[in-house]
Amino acid sequence: MWGGRTGALLRLSRLWPTGLLWRGLLNCNVVSLAGSNSPRCWNCGGLGGPLRGDQFFCPQCRALQPPDPARDYFSLMDCNHSFRVDTSKLQHRYQELQRLVHPDFFSQRSQTEKDFSEKHSTLVNDAYKTLLAPLSRGLYLVS
Structure with a gap:
């Protein structure tokens, strides 16, 4: 019934690390x-x-994998490059990303992954705080 790519995705979904919800x-x-x-x-x-x-x-x-240093906050948080941001969508995206990359979920992984997790989590926190506040969002847009 579930062949091809969909079947492969469903089979892979059972292999993700504990604590991570398949998305x-x-x-x-x-x-x-x-x-x-x-x-x-x-x-x-x-x-x-x-x-x-x-x-x-x-x-x-x-x-x-390591964070992409060229990725901007708007694309990371799945927002339009605009001053107007849906803050409820932003909050939902923040929570979703933290469930994927938060260091608590990588305590049993390699030191490299722990380090990448901390970097990802810090980046997500910075992006959320910057885009949540109108003043910092505006300054980020013009920079």
Whole structure:
């Protein structure tokens, strides 16, 4: 009944780390290895796919990947690049992201993933605080 991509997604959903709710297949937020043009996972060396959405995890080994330093707060929090922001949607997105990357969920993982989790969590906190307050949101927009 569930063949193809949908079936694969459903089968993978049972493999996510404890404490993480499955929110769709989250691909690699990939890193380029020195001297390589191909994006690869830091943990398994697997090739990552194109970056889009909530791609914090490697699709092959499910290791948390490093945050993308070029990603802006609006795209991280899934908001339009505008002064007008739906604060209830922003709060929901903040909670959703913290359920994915909060350090409490990575206590039994490698030190690298713990470090990436702290960086992701800090980034999500900063983005939320900045976009929640109108003054800081406006300053962020013009910067």
